[in-house]
Amino acid sequence: MAPLNPYTYIQCPCSDSASLGRPTDLTSPTSADGDEDNTFDPRAPRANFSLYPLEYLLYCEDCHQIRCPRCIAEEIATYYCPSCLFEVPSSNLKSEGNRCTRSCFQCPICIGPLSVTSIETPPPSSTLLSPDHAATPHSTYSLICSYCNWSSTEIGIQFDKPNGIHAQLAKLRNGGASRLTAKERKERRKELSHRGGEAAVAAAAAVAANESSGGQDVDLETQFANLKLFCNSQLADPSAADNGFSSLGDLGFSSPSSLSRIMNLYTGGKLHDPRAKSKLGAMREALAADEGLLESNLNESSLITRLHQSDFLDTASSTQICSQPPNLGEPHLHGASRFNSSLRPVPYLLRTKRSKRCPVCRHIISKPEAKVQTTRFRIRLVAGSYIPSISIRRLNLPGPNGPAAPAILGDLLDPLKPVHFLLTFKNPIFESLKVTLGAPATTPGRFPSKVTVLCPQFDIDANTDVWDEALKDNDRESSSRSRRRAGTESQFQVEVGKIWERGRNWVSIVVEVVPASLKLEAGQDVLKEDEDVLEIPMFVRIEWEVENGGDDATSGPGRDKDQKEKRELAYWCVLGLGRIKQG
Amino acid sequence: MSRRPPRGEYIETDTGNKVARKATLVGTQNIMLGGKTVIQPEVMIRGDLIRSIQSSSSSSSSATPNNTAVAIGRYCFLSRASCLRPPGRLYKGAFTYMPLRIGDHVFVGPSSVIQAASIGNHVHIGARVVVGEFAIIKDYVRVLDETVIPPNMVIPSFSIVAGQPARVIGEVPEGGHEAFELRELYKTVGNNPPPAAA
Numbered sequence: 001m002a003p004l005n006p007y008t009y010i011q012c013p014c015s016d017s018a019s020l021g022r023p024t025d026l027t028s029p030t031s032a033d034g035d036e037d038n039t040f041d042p043r044a045p046r047a048n049f050s051l052y053p054l055e056y057l058l059y060c061e062d063c064h065q066i067r068c069p070r071c072i073a074e075e076i077a078t079y080y081c082p083s084c085l086f087e088v089p090s091s092n093l094k095s096e097g098n099r100c101t102r103s104c105f106q107c108p109i110c111i112g113p114l115s116v117t118s119i120e121t122p123p124p125s126s127t128l129l130s131p132d133h134a135a136t137p138h139s140t141y142s143l144i145c146s147y148c149n150w151s152s153t154e155i156g157i158q159f160d161k162p163n164g165i166h167a168q169l170a171k172l173r174n175g176g177a178s179r180l181t182a183k184e185r186k187e188r189r190k191e192l193s194h195r196g197g198e199a200a201v202a203a204a205a206a207v208a209a210n211e212s213s214g215g216q217d218v219d220l221e222t223q224f225a226n227l228k229l230f231c232n233s234q235l236a237d238p239s240a241a242d243n244g245f246s247s248l249g250d251l252g253f254s255s256p257s258s259l260s261r262i263m264n265l266y267t268g269g270k271l272h273d274p275r276a277k278s279k280l281g282a283m284r285e286a287l288a289a290d291e292g293l294l295e296s297n298l299n300e301s302s303l304i305t306r307l308h309q310s311d312f313l314d315t316a317s318s319t320q321i322c323s324q325p326p327n328l329g330e331p332h333l334h335g336a337s338r339f340n341s342s343l344r345p346v347p348y349l350l351r352t353k354r355s356k357r358c359p360v361c362r363h364i365i366s367k368p369e370a371k372v373q374t375t376r377f378r379i380r381l382v383a384g385s386y387i388p389s390i391s392i393r394r395l396n397l398p399g400p401n402g403p404a405a406p407a408i409l410g411d412l413l414d415p416l417k418p419v420h421f422l423l424t425f426k427n428p429i430f431e432s433l434k435v436t437l438g439a440p441a442t443t444p445g446r447f448p449s450k451v452t453v454l455c456p457q458f459d460i461d462a463n464t465d466v467w468d469e470a471l472k473d474n475d476r477e478s479s480s481r482s483r484r485r486a487g488t489e490s491q492f493q494v495e496v497g498k499i500w501e502r503g504r505n506w507v508s509i510v511v512e513v514v515p516a517s518l519k520l521e522a523g524q525d526v527l528k529e530d531e532d533v534l535e536i537p538m539f540v541r542i543e544w545e546v547e548n549g550g551d552d553a554t555s556g557p558g559r560d561k562d563q564k565e566k567r568e569l570a571y572w573c574v575l576g577l578g579r580i581k582q583g
Numbered sequence: 584m585s586r587r588p589p590r591g592e593y594i595e596t597d598t599g600n601k602v603a604r605k606a607t608l609v610g611t612q613n614i615m616l617g618g619k620t621v622i623q624p625e626v627m628i629r630g631d632l633i634r635s636i637q638s639s640s641s642s643s644s645s646a647t648p649n650n651t652a653v654a655i656g657r658y659c660f661l662s663r664a665s666c667l668r669p670p671g672r673l674y675k676g677a678f679t680y681m682p683l684r685i686g687d688h689v690f691v692g693p694s695s696v697i698q699a700a701s702i703g704n705h706v707h708i709g710a711r712v713v714v715g716e717f718a719i720i721k722d723y724v725r726v727l728d729e730t731v732i733p734p735n736m737v738i739p740s741f742s743i744v745a746g747q748p749a750r751v752i753g754e755v756p757e758g759g760h761e762a763f764e765l766r767e768l769y770k771t772v773g774n775n776p777p778p779a780a781a
Contacts, residue, residue, distance in 0.1 A: 055758035082739045082751065085721075112733040143616040146715070147733035147748045281723070351739060356757075366757050375722045375740050382758035 004533060004579050006392035006421075009041060010383070012068030012570040013357075015050035030176040040572040041535045049575055057383035058365045066383050066571060072360050072366075078353040080372040083113060087372050088350055099325060100348040103165040105143055108320060108343035110146030116162045119153065143345050152345060167348055173219070173341055185222055207464040227292025230426050234284070301533040306339070316340050355379075388433060388460065388542065389427040392575060395420040395500075395510060406465060413534060415517040420494060421577055426506040428459040431544040434459050435507075440541035446524070447516035447580075454496050455509040463505040511536070515580045527582070534577045541570040591774035592624070596677045600774050606661075613652040617687065620655055621772050625664040628653055632669045632680040652680065656687035656763045658702065665691045670716035670734075681717070688765045692728065699732075703740070705763035723755050723763060 030181050049070065060066040079088040083104035092101070105114040118139045141159040143152040153157070154177040159168045171179050214338040239353075286293040307315070316338050320528055355367040367379040380562060394411070427433045437456045442448035494510050515534055518527065545564040593601040596598070600617035606608075606622045609632030630652045643705060652669045661667070671680040684701040691697060692710035699714045703722035708714065712726050715734035724738050727745040738744055743753035 019756070055755040055762065057758060079741070082742075083737045085737065085739060109749055110748050113736045116733050145733075146735055147731075373721075380757050384758045384761070401687075 004081060004576065006394075006578065007576040008392065009042075009051035009576070010054055010066065010387075011047070011050050011125075011574070012052060012057065012066055012071060013067060013120045015046070021502045024219045025432060039444055040539070040574075042535045042537055042574040043068050043445050043531075046573075048398060052385050054389055055085060055382070058356060059381050059383040059386040060361060060365050061381055062361045062565060064569065065360075066569075067182070067356075068386070069367060073359050073362075074354045074356040075357065076352045076366060076370060077355050078370050079350045080353070081348050082351045083348045085372050093350070097325075098350050099348070100350060103163060104348040106323075106343035106348060107145035107323065108346055109150045109340060111323075111346075112143060112145045114143040114145050114150075114152075114345055116141050116159070116165060118162065119158065119424035137216075146215075155341060155344065157344075169345065174344065178352065179219070179221070185225055192467075212348050223289075223292055223294050226290055227286060230286050230291040234491050239577065247455045261391055276440045280392065308426065310339065316343055322347055323327050352371040357450075384426045387571075388427050388435065388540075389425070390540075390573065391424045393422040393424070394578075395422045411578065413513075413515045413578050415515050415580055416514070418512055421511045422500060422508050422573075423511055423575070424506055424508045425458075425460055427463050428505075429544065429548060430464070431460050432459055432462045433542040436541040436543075437509075438541070439536055441510075443516075443534070443536055445531070447518055447531065448451060449516040449534055449580075450514040452512040453509070453538075454494060454512060455499055456498050458507050458509060460507045515575065518580055518582050519581060532580045534580055536575045536577065537570060538573050539577055540573055543567060543568045593772070593774050594629075595773065599769075601769075608651060611612040613650050615651050615654040617657040618656055619657050619769055620659040620661070621769055622661045623663045623665075623772070626661045627666045627668075629666075629668045630779050633673065634679055634681060636645070636674055636677055636679040653683045655685045656689065657768055658687055659685060659689045659691070660768055661691045661763050662695070662710070664693055664697045665697070667691075667697045670700055672716065682743070686722070688763055690763075690765060690768070698734075707763060723760060725755060727752075765775075 033074055033479050040052065050068070052068050056069055058072060060067050061066070068398065079090065079178065081088065081099075081100035081102065082102050083100065084102050086100075086102060087101070088096075103116060106112065107114055118141050120139075139163045142157070143159075143165065144150070157169065157172050160167060161168065171181075173179050236520065286556060320340070320343060324343060325347060327344060353368045353370065353372070356365055358365050366378050367377060367382045368374075369378060399531055425435060435458055437453050438454075439451050442450055443453075494512070499520050500510050513534065513536070518532055543566065545566055549565055588605070592605075593603050595601050596616075596618075598616070600616045600618060600620045600622070602608070602622045603624040604623035606626040607756065608628045608630060610625075610633065611740050613630035614628055636673045646694075653667050655667075665773075669683040669684060670681045671678060673679075673688070681700060685696065685697075685700060686702060686704035686706070688705045689702055690707045692708055692712060693711060695708055695712040695714070696715045697708070697766035698716045698718070700707075700717040700719055702714075702720045703724070705723045705725070705749045706720055707724070708720075708726045709730065710776075712732070713730075714726075714732045715736065717735050718732045719734075719737045721738060721740040721742075723741050725743045726732065726738075726749070727743065729747070730745050730749045731747040732738070732749040733761075734743065736749060737751070738751070741755040742751045743755060744750065745752050754757045
């Protein structure tokens with residue numbers, strides 16, 4: 001079993017503590033009056049979403065409250081590519097999408113970064129044997145993954161230039177064929193319509209032409225363009241194209257009257273509105289490929305035989321397919337295969353720098369500098385500089401039978417044997433803190449362990465300047481150590497109501513825990529995941545006094561400047577102490 | 584652990600570097616230490632892998648070629664059996680090594696191999712990590728244990744990276760910046776380190 005490092009999670013007050021009780025507690029009377037009395041249960045299913053390590057929490061100076069990643073409002077300051085670290089203006093974002101449009105690509109197989117490498121081309125073909133070409137060998141470039149050795153040549157893609165890969169790739173289809181441009185598409189259409197005078201004949205010819213050329217030539221983009229053109233022409237001239245498609249016309253999938261018909265349905269009108277009927281059949285469905293009709297390729301036998309022949313590892317996983325950006329140059333979904341060999345390089349998704357606001361007062365509580373390369377923050381109100389940090393250490397006292405074995409973090413806790421833990425509270429603010437702790441006598445859950453906080457009330461001295469600390473470093477270290485030694489060396493004993501050790505801006509106290517036995521009684525379910533972890537909910541209340549600043553809105557004009565204002569903050573936290581030995 | 588070597592395990596320099604006697608530093612004249620850096624036993628730094636082709640700009644400006652192979656900033660911590668190796672590649676048809684630059688407050692975990700082009704400030708690299716050739720790690724990055732960073736990968740600031748190959752799995756929270764400071768860690772090692780706070 002993985003060893004467990006002691007941890008402290010703090011509950012953000014944004015989650016409603018009243019609703020966090022155990023489901024079995026539902027019988028208890030209304031939680032409205034008992035808000036303070038309700039013990040926070042770290043094992044409640046919802047508790048997972050409100051507990052955070054101290055580093056993840058922010059602090060709003062105006063509301064005097066902790067803010068967690070779940071309750072802050074984020075605003076995106078900058079978009080940038082995580083690979084080339086270039087900033088992407090938000091106007092580009094709207095037109096180009098949320099991926100890097102430079103040359104940053106990820107391997108579609110292993111997500112490693114792809115680098116542009118020139119390929120040694122074989123001696124030039126007959127066209128290049130002319131004297132002016134012989135001097136400069138034509139080199140092509142490919143994207144190569146240096147982690148798994150995937151190369152874009154595997155899907156038949158090579159580039160002419162080493163830069164602007166994104167634009168080049170957009171024009172290429174797998175296998176190296178270039179994607180049709182709008183102009184080419186138009187020309188092709190013209191060619192087709194020249195063959196027959198009438199629309200119907202042209203359609204038939206197009207079908208025939210498509211069939212002869214394999215039928216898979218229509219990519220998504222072409223199909224959409226064809227369909228759009230067809231619909232536009234239908235809308236413009238509804239009477240022109242009339243044919244025997246009345247059976248489908250009745251349904252009116254694409255007719256402009258469909259909207260009025262649906263409206264009739266919902267407004268209680270008759271199903272067959274005479275007015276609508278007169279207009280039905282005005283539009284017809286697309287009939288041919290050049291009108292945007294795409295026949296489903298239901299014959300997948302070739303694909304199936306290929307699957308039979310290939311390895312499982314040759315097929316793309318769903319995450320690989322999902323990470324593929326939409327590619328308009330590819331055939332329709334029916335033609336798309338699920339093989340690794342059809343995956344294309346994935347352009348990097350952009351990353352953001354975000355500033356964070358308090359959801360209540362809308363003040364900004366975290367704001368990074370907009371430039372991508374800088375790591376400074378203009379505003380950074382982290383909870384760690386407002387509320388005391390709690391660190392946990394196992395305390396091994398020399399017992400009656402000889403000296404104690406050195407405590408190892410992550411050791412399993414023996415059930416029903418009292419253990420002592422040292423909690424060290426460190427005060428980050430420049431005022432002295434008054435801390436009051438509250439913990440339930442037994443931990444909630446199926447296996448209640450007994451918890452005793454030996455010193456639930458204490459003061460922590462104020463933090464001092466960093467420079468003071470640096471200058472007095474050696475001095476302080478020795479004095480604080482001696483302070484403890486003098487008091488405790490003679491009697492290595494845990495005293496109720498006494499602080500174990502105190503330093504310049506920190507205080508250590510002892511918590512005694514008797515871990516529960518994990519023996520299952522008859523009829524009890526098996527041990528659930530992490531049920532052997534000893535977690536103590538603890539209510540922390542800190543009080544401190546601040547000098548009334550003139551800028552504080554709460555200070556009235558009549559108040560004395562010297563008067564100190566009392567502040568308090570209270571929150572639940574969870575101390576994870578270790579795993580209890582089983583059996 | 585209980586028996587202290589008579590001469591002291593570390594050599595402490597004027598600039599506060601603590602270099603273990605059992606560390607293997609090859610080509611020491613090409614290794615630049617910014618000061619207050621800890622190099623633990625069995626660490627290997629390949630300072631001999633210098634650039635064999637001088638870039639045109641530097642050779643023209645100065646007569647003495649700049650041969651720095653590994654440059655390390657202040658308050659770095661190279662754990663036991665880690666290896667720093669300048670990356671090498673073909674450049675204009677010839678193979679050459681390029682300098683490996685490491686910023687301040689960089690922790691390198693035990694048995695990790697670093698072949699990055701540059702590592703920024705406040706970077707934590709876990710144990711048994713492989714950083715591929717010419718990878719660039721920016722500031723405030725945490726690389727979890729047993730990660731393999733592929734060559735040429737760029738890891739932006741405030742990333743938490745894990746996996747083989749490495750992928751960005753999270754962001755360093757705002758409150759987590761102070762955890763990268765290595766000043767306290769620096770104080771805990773040396774020939775006569777102060778006993779750990781009891």
